[in-house]
Amino acid sequence: MKLTVNEQEYEIDVDPRMPLLWVLRDELGITGPKFGCGMALCGACTVHLDGRAVRSCVLPVAAVNAEVRTIEGLGAPDALHAVQAAWIEMQVAQCGYCQPGQIMSAAALLDATPGPSDEQIDRALSGNLCRCGTYPRIRKAVHAAAARLQSDMRNEAQNETGGESD
Amino acid sequence: MGRARKITRRVLLIGSAAVAGGVVFGYWRYKKPHDNPLLENLASGEAALTPYVRIDASGVTLITPRAEMGQGVHTTLAALLAEELDVDLGAVNVEHGPASSAYFNAAVLEEGVPFAATDTSPMAERMRRMTRVPAKFLGMQVTGGSSSIPDAYVKMRKAGAAAREVLLTAAAAKLGEDRAALGTEGGAVVSPSGRRVRYEDLAMAAASIDPPDDPPLKPRAEWRLLGHSQARVDMLPKCTGTAEFSIDVRLDNMLYATVRRNPQLGGGVLDFDAETARGMRGVRDVIALPDGAAVVASNTWYAFEAAKTIRFDWQPADYPADTDGHVSAVLSAFDGDHDSRFRDEGSVDDAFLEGADLEGEYRVPYLAHATMEPLNAVAWWRDGRLDIWAGNQLPTQAVKEGALLAGIDETQVHVHTSYLGGGFGRRAEMDFIKAAVTVAVAMEGTPVKTTWSREEDMTHDAYRPLAAARFRANVGAGAATALDLELSAPSVFESQFGRLDVPVLGPDISIVQSAWDQPYDIPNHRVTGYRVPLMLPVSSWRSVGASQNGFFHECIVDEMAHAAGKDPLDFRLDMLTDEVSRAVIEAVADLSGWGSAGSAPGQGKGLAFVLSFGVPTAEVVEVVNTPKGIRVLNVWAAVDVGTALDPANIEAQLHSGINFGLSAAIMSAVTIRDGEVEQSNFHNYDALRLPQAPQIAVRVLENGHRIRGIGEPGTPPAAPALANAIFAATGRRIRELPLKNHIRFDLA
Numbered sequence: 061m062k063l064t065v066n067e068q069e070y071e072i073d074v075d076p077r078m079p080l081l082w083v084l085r086d087e088l089g090i091t092g093p094k095f096g097c098g099m100a101l102c103g104a105c106t107v108h109l110d111g112r113a114v115r116s117c118v119l120p121v122a123a124v125n126a127e128v129r130t131i132e133g134l135g136a137p138d139a140l141h142a143v144q145a146a147w148i149e150m151q152v153a154q155c156g157y158c159q160p161g162q163i164m165s166a167a168a169l170l171d172a173t174p175g176p177s178d179e180q181i182d183r184a185l186s187g188n189l190c191r192c193g194t195y196p197r198i199r200k201a202v203h204a205a206a207a208r209l210q211s212d213m214r215n216e217a218q219n220e221t222g223g224e225s226d
Numbered sequence: 227m228g229r230a231r232k233i234t235r236r237v238l239l240i241g242s243a244a245v246a247g248g249v250v251f252g253y254w255r256y257k258k259p260h261d262n263p264l265l266e267n268l269a270s271g272e273a274a275l276t277p278y279v280r281i282d283a284s285g286v287t288l289i290t291p292r293a294e295m296g297q298g299v300h301t302t303l304a305a306l307l308a309e310e311l312d313v314d315l316g317a318v319n320v321e322h323g324p325a326s327s328a329y330f331n332a333a334v335l336e337e338g339v340p341f342a343a344t345d346t347s348p349m350a351e352r353m354r355r356m357t358r359v360p361a362k363f364l365g366m367q368v369t370g371g372s373s374s375i376p377d378a379y380v381k382m383r384k385a386g387a388a389a390r391e392v393l394l395t396a397a398a399a400k401l402g403e404d405r406a407a408l409g410t411e412g413g414a415v416v417s418p419s420g421r422r423v424r425y426e427d428l429a430m431a432a433a434s435i436d437p438p439d440d441p442p443l444k445p446r447a448e449w450r451l452l453g454h455s456q457a458r459v460d461m462l463p464k465c466t467g468t469a470e471f472s473i474d475v476r477l478d479n480m481l482y483a484t485v486r487r488n489p490q491l492g493g494g495v496l497d498f499d500a501e502t503a504r505g506m507r508g509v510r511d512v513i514a515l516p517d518g519a520a521v522v523a524s525n526t527w528y529a530f531e532a533a534k535t536i537r538f539d540w541q542p543a544d545y546p547a548d549t550d551g552h553v554s555a556v557l558s559a560f561d562g563d564h565d566s567r568f569r570d571e572g573s574v575d576d577a578f579l580e581g582a583d584l585e586g587e588y589r590v591p592y593l594a595h596a597t598m599e600p601l602n603a604v605a606w607w608r609d610g611r612l613d614i615w616a617g618n619q620l621p622t623q624a625v626k627e628g629a630l631l632a633g634i635d636e637t638q639v640h641v642h643t644s645y646l647g648g649g650f651g652r653r654a655e656m657d658f659i660k661a662a663v664t665v666a667v668a669m670e671g672t673p674v675k676t677t678w679s680r681e682e683d684m685t686h687d688a689y690r691p692l693a694a695a696r697f698r699a700n701v702g703a704g705a706a707t708a709l710d711l712e713l714s715a716p717s718v719f720e721s722q723f724g725r726l727d728v729p730v731l732g733p734d735i736s737i738v739q740s741a742w743d744q745p746y747d748i749p750n751h752r753v754t755g756y757r758v759p760l761m762l763p764v765s766s767w768r769s770v771g772a773s774q775n776g777f778f779h780e781c782i783v784d785e786m787a788h789a790a791g792k793d794p795l796d797f798r799l800d801m802l803t804d805e806v807s808r809a810v811i812e813a814v815a816d817l818s819g820w821g822s823a824g825s826a827p828g829q830g831k832g833l834a835f836v837l838s839f840g841v842p843t844a845e846v847v848e849v850v851n852t853p854k855g856i857r858v859l860n861v862w863a864a865v866d867v868g869t870a871l872d873p874a875n876i877e878a879q880l881h882s883g884i885n886f887g888l889s890a891a892i893m894s895a896v897t898i899r900d901g902e903v904e905q906s907n908f909h910n911y912d913a914l915r916l917p918q919a920p921q922i923a924v925r926v927l928e929n930g931h932r933i934r935g936i937g938e939p940g941t942p943p944a945a946p947a948l949a950n951a952i953f954a955a956t957g958r959r960i961r962e963l964p965l966k967n968h969i970r971f972d973l974a
Binding site: 078079085092094098130136140144154156157163181199 | 458469530597648886914
């Protein structure tokens with residue numbers, strides 16, 4: 061079975077019913093996505109499938125029909141995604157265990173909805189549990205990330221316009 | 227005379243295995259109490275090695291030997307060292323370090339003395355100091371009780387300062403300059419002539435110099451880091467998926483295991499049939515445990531799937547088979563002898579000769595810790611050596627348990643404490659470490675990660691006790707005149723320390739914690755604790771006894787205020803005896819606009835004040851009663867921690883403590899049926915999520931006479947402030963948690 065994760069292709073030989081989470085963690089050593097519940101109740105295992113946030117703990121690997129992106133593929137310590145940068149700016153994480161899932165859910169939201177309302181943020185992240193109760197800073201960080209992304213887009217647009225006029 | 231003879235231990239290690247080729251600066255000073263005969267023995271048996279600062283060619287590493295479970299302790303402990311050592315937090319490594327009794331927590335037992343935190347009498351202070359003797363004797367490297375900062379505040383600054391002193395001396399020799407003229411900044415010694423020597427280049431020479439016994443500390447006015455919010459040292463890894471929790475540890479040839487243990491807690495296993503499991507894909511072995519079995523496989527999911535197929539013949543538990551039986555046991559303890567009566571003022575029995583204005587009964591359920599990271603540990607047993615990787619709050623105990631199970635000397639056990647994906651008290655337990663070691667010993671030569679399913683985790687906790695309160699109260703002329711409060715709970719100390727094989731004598735103060743010791747002056751005032759025989763295992767759950775007693779006590783005070791026809795805030799201020807607490811209540815009144823413009827229809831504000839772990843904490847909760855149910859809109863909190871080392875982190879801990887307390891108050895209960903815990907996963911044991919999480923505003927005061935920790939004090943007032951707000955909004959007084967069993971909440 062072939063699987064593409066963070067733009068890298070892997071050949072795996074597992075029970076096709078094995079949830080994607082356990083392929084990532086125990087077979088491929090990609091441990092950013094976390095095990096929390098095994099029932100899609102807590103969101104700690106959230107990854108992107110074609111840009112959509114999915115719960116990898118209940119998704120059989122045989123049903124994965126698109127490229128997988130994990131928190132490791134979203135951004136790296138020396139090349140942060142805007143959501144990660146906002147999370148750091150707002151000092152969101154406490155124990156940190158749920159945060160890869162929170163960040164992946166937030167990134168998928170902002171991809172689809174660049175300037176979300178509080179209500180849209182609430183809805184998109186309601187599947188991500190945080191026992192440390194970091195919610196006040198999560199809300200702030202999502203807004204901050206939205207602002208970063210929009211400002212990045214404006215800059216890109218300006219650069220492109222500038223390039224054409226040269 | 228030597229009446230207060232100072233015993234000093236200074237140790238520097240050079241290139242020893244223990245410090246992996248670096249140089250360690252250690253510092254520990256022990257003031258001998260005046261009259262404790264135990265101490266001679268203790269001191270002579272001590273190797274008081276306290277390494278906190280390691281310098282090698284690659285730079286400076288600060289050892290922060292408390293569990294980082296989200297409370298930000300690594301950042302603040304590192305800041306204590308870095309402040310005095312003059313290094314930048316962003317330029318040093320910070321690591322938990324090894325398990326060692328040298329890292330014992332001297333402050334953790336202070337809360338156990340029968341003196342209120344507001345009592346600063348010589349006797350009370352002396353008793354608190356004396357708890358450092360058993361603390362040292364037990365040598366427990368423990369994280370809990372909001373004690374990390376009180377324990378470290380002086381000790382770790384001294385460790386940083388002592389290291390700086392010897393670096394200065396070494397630099398003076400190297401540069402041939404007057405030592406007194408040298409200064410330090412950014413990890414280097416600097417001379418007036420502008421020369422600069424990095425600590426890395428001085429460390430080996432510095433290691434041969436005796437550090438001072440008692441180096442001076444910077445006055446607060448000179449603090450660069452302390453008193454200012456710091457960027458957390460663990461933030462970048464935690465936001466990039468690169469932080470390593472023990473569940474993320476990967477070793478070559480590692481296998482993956484899971485356990486199934488008797489759901490009737492404490493019962494053994496008579497027999498089991500694992501034939502199906504053994505034949506399943508990926509399964510390598512099935513190992514018998516004293517109360518169940520473990521499956522070892524090539525992938526955690528294979529282990530989970532195989533474990534489900536094992537058929538067990540369990541022994542029944544010896545506690546009541548259903549929740550009602552547990553409630554009955556808690557209530558019948560009121561009829562027995564009391565465990566404690568630390569407060570008995572005036573003449574309570576006489577005060578109620580003609581009945582009581584108010585009386586009633588309050589109850590709370592068992593609660594699970596439900597950390598986000600399910601319990602797990604990695605263990606590797608080979609060549610007479612045992613390595614354990616575990617996020618844990620008690621590494622010195624993990625060493626003991628590992629040595630016992632493997633049948634080896636404790637020196638051959640190496641505990642690696644990773645980040646904890648939540649602790650809340652759960653990771654001070656040893657069951658998950660013992661299970662992992664048992665598996666590893668059976669799989670000699672192969673490292674094994676043993677991960678519990680969420681269902682195993684939730685059904686095999688050591689729970690926050692089920693507890694009850696009974697009270698009678700009188701009010702007259704707008705003030706409290708009498709309060710008789712009785713509290714009944716199983717003993718956390720007896721259960722938890724029993725599992726550690728440490729006998730605890732005398733009353734369990736946690737049964738009455740944050741009820742007997744509140745700074746209220748009521749003419750006739752009695753608080754009595756009753757101990758329930760142990761049933762389910764119980765343990766410390768964020769804020770321990772204050773988690774239930776804060777709810778009981780502060781709802782009762784609210785009832786008394788309303789019965790007296792007084793504003794609940796004024797009612798408290800009128801009977802408050804502690805000025806630090808008064809300022810906290812006044813601050814939350816200001817912050818929340820208490821008493822200003824009336825609430826909108828269906829809205830209400832509730833106040834609670836709880837002094838726990840020495841921290842006076844006042845919270846106001848505002849709710850609205852909508853057609854869909856109660857919603858929590860706002861929470862305002864004021865605390866006094868004495869000295870606020872990191873204001874932004876204190877704010878974060880209040881966000882956390884409040885949401886933790888509200889979650890439990892609204893929706894959490896562990897119940898028993900047929901001897902088994904009924905809750906198994908987040909569908910039936912949930913917590914607040916983003917849409918339900920209130921706005922929270924925080925104010926931090928510094929009037930207290932000593933520094934305090936803030937991991938727990940935010941939790942206890944949350945439940946009573948919410949229940950009091952619901953009363954204000956709806957007129958309904960709810961005396962039992964969780965609240966959603968009595969009133970509808972809008973949890974959409």
